[in-house]
Amino acid sequence: MEFQAPRGTSDVLPEDQKYWRYIESTASQVAESFGYRRIDTPVFEDTNLFVRGIGDSTDIVEKETYTFKDRGGDSLTLRPEGTASVCRAYLQHGMHNLPQPVRLFYLCPNFRYERPQAGRFRAFHQFGIEAFGESDPYIDAEVIEVSWRFLKKVGIDDISLNINSIGDSDCRPKYISALTAYYQNYSQTLCPDCVRRLDTNPLRLLDCKIESCQPVIESAPKSIEYLCLPCNSHWVQLQEYLSNTGIAFQLDNTLVRGLDYYSRTVYEISPPTQKRTNVIAGGGRYDGLLEQLGGPSTPGIGFGMGIERVIENVKRLSVNFADTPELSIMFAHIGEKAKKETIRLSSQVRQLGKEAFVGPSRGLRSQMRYASHMNASHVIIIGDDEISAGLYTLRDLTKGDQTEVTANGILNFVKEYDRGRKVD
RNA sequence: GUGAGCGUGGCCAAGUAGGUUAAGGCGCCAGGUUGUGGCCCUGGAGAUCGAGGGUUCGAAUCCCUUCGCUCACCCCA
Numbered sequence: 001m002e003f004q005a006p007r008g009t010s011d012v013l014p015e016d017q018k019y020w021r022y023i024e025s026t027a028s029q030v031a032e033s034f035g036y037r038r039i040d041t042p043v044f045e046d047t048n049l050f051v052r053g054i055g056d057s058t059d060i061v062e063k064e065t066y067t068f069k070d071r072g073g074d075s076l077t078l079r080p081e082g083t084a085s086v087c088r089a090y091l092q093h094g095m096h097n098l099p100q101p102v103r104l105f106y107l108c109p110n111f112r113y114e115r116p117q118a119g120r121f122r123a124f125h126q127f128g129i130e131a132f133g134e135s136d137p138y139i140d141a142e143v144i145e146v147s148w149r150f151l152k153k154v155g156i157d158d159i160s161l162n163i164n165s166i167g168d169s170d171c172r173p174k175y176i177s178a179l180t181a182y183y184q185n186y187s188q189t190l191c192p193d194c195v196r197r198l199d200t201n202p203l204r205l206l207d208c209k210i211e212s213c214q215p216v217i218e219s220a221p222k223s224i225e226y227l228c229l230p231c232n233s234h235w236v237q238l239q240e241y242l243s244n245t246g247i248a249f250q251l252d253n254t255l256v257r258g259l260d261y262y263s264r265t266v267y268e269i270s271p272p273t274q275k276r277t278n279v280i281a282g283g284g285r286y287d288g289l290l291e292q293l294g295g296p297s298t299p300g301i302g303f304g305m306g307i308e309r310v311i312e313n314v315k316r317l318s319v320n321f322a323d324t325p326e327l328s329i330m331f332a333h334i335g336e337k338a339k340k341e342t343i344r345l346s347s348q349v350r351q352l353g354k355e356a357f358v359g360p361s362r363g364l365r366s367q368m369r370y371a372s373h374m375n376a377s378h379v380i381i382i383g384d385d386e387i388s389a390g391l392y393t394l395r396d397l398t399k400g401d402q403t404e405v406t407a408n409g410i411l412n413f414v415k416e417y418d419r420g421r422k423v424d
Numbered sequence: 425g426u427g428a429g430c431g432u433g434g435c436c437a438a439g440u441a442g443g444u445u446a447a448g449g450c451g452c453c454a455g456g457u458u459g460u461g462g463c464c465c466u467g468g469a470g471a472u473c474g475a476g477g478g479u480u481c482g483a484a485u486c487c488c489u490u491c492g493c494u495c496a497c498c499c500c501a
Contacts, residue, residue: 004492007492059500063499064499064500112499114500115425115496115498116493117497125501127501128501193498257500279500282501307501308501309501332460362453362454365455365457365461366453366461367460368460369461371462381459393460397461
């Protein structure tokens with residue numbers, strides 16, 4: 001085969017569309033129920049937005065962006081995550097002048113140039129929310145609750161919530177130096193990756209999976225022990241507020257996030273298998289980001305959730321959907337005259353807002369099979385006999401019985417269908 | 425970027441110490457029911473075995489190269 005979808009991308013085939021629609025509509029419902037409003041931003045942005053927003057030393061910006069120059073010479077980058085774009089929109093449209101907090105949510109594709117593997121793709125989709133202009137920890141608890149309620153609502157029941165606080169620009173540096181100082185003592189026993197991390201990304205030392213590094217991690221200094229007073233009270237209150245939502249959570253001292261902009265609250269929601277690529281949702285607070293992007297100092301917090309990972313879990317748990325059988329009529333025809341009549345009639349049914357289509361130009365038996373395959377609820381059979389008699393056969397595929405009806409009878413049947421079903 | 429596994433009709437897949445027409449299942453098409461589905465029965469179409477090169481009288485089966493897929497590492501949703 002000459003062409004196939006590019007590495008790390010995939011087609012959502014008709015049989016999978018139900019998952020996507022279900023997830024997207026539920027996400028909107030849940031977010032809206034908390035007062036969040038949808039926002040859509042362009043799939044590409046000025047490259048510098050991500051460089052400054054996400055951090056030029058992060059893996060995402062360093063080696064995972066799809067960056068290109070357009071014909072005018074501007075450097076653009078396909079959005080690798082949602083937060084930076086939404087922040088840009090918030091500033092661009094002067095939302096900082098609106099009553100705060102401003103609550104937004106999004107559903108959009110993202111792109112990262114990575115080697116694909118289970119649960120990781122180059123083109124993937126995220127459901128995310130952002131709450132701007134509120135530093136009080138009640139909003140942290142709220143954001144976490146949105147993601148939690150959503151996952152519960154779509155039937156993913158066996159998830160767990162881990163939270164941590166990594167402090168702010170005031171206290172985190174102190175923690176990091178304490179952490180690196182501690183790790184210096186073990187430089188002999190560390191795995192090669194950790195030796196590298198010690199230099200490049202000390203916080204990442206904490207989630208090394210190598211067996212020999214575990215004891216070192218266990219007795220390492222914890223970020224929550226280094227929180228400054230404001231950060232600590234934020235942290236304590238968050239836990240109290242979270243308790244009031246009734247959501248069970250666990251403290252995870254090794255939980256850090258990969259993006260530079262996080263401060264204070266960070267959290268992740270994962271299914272039972274504790275692997276980083278299985279994290280369904282992750283988020284946290286980013287109080288310095290808006291300022292970093294040239295806006296006024298504005299607190300913010302949000303999460304990003306991988307829709308592909310959500311669907312993977314929905315499938316894993318065989319979640320049952322409300323499978324509403326719609327009215328769907330196929331018009332089978334025998335003979336040219338009848339064929340024209342089915343074209344005319346099916347068009348009228350469609351104009352009544354219902355699904356209707358003409359059967360393939362084959363034998364009746366084959367047309368009936370096609371109707372079954374298409375999951376049609378009804379078949380109208382028209383042949384020359386019916387044309388001259390003015391009476392068509394209406395067959396109910398779900399019940400297996402059939403009656404004779406006139407053309408008008410069909411249209412009335414379609415019009416009455418909804419009402420009839422509700423009465424049931 | 426690193427490592428491992430895999431690549432046979434639309435899908436799943438047998439066949440690999442090389443040998444006449446490359447199993448089977450699903451799906452598709454047709455017929456059994458000259459105008460009726462979902463079950464059943466029968467028949468049919470469809471792959472030259474990811475691609476290129478090499479070894480050989482002869483290769484899906486051996487060698488080389490290459491592309492692709494999958495999983496893991498790194499990192500993230």
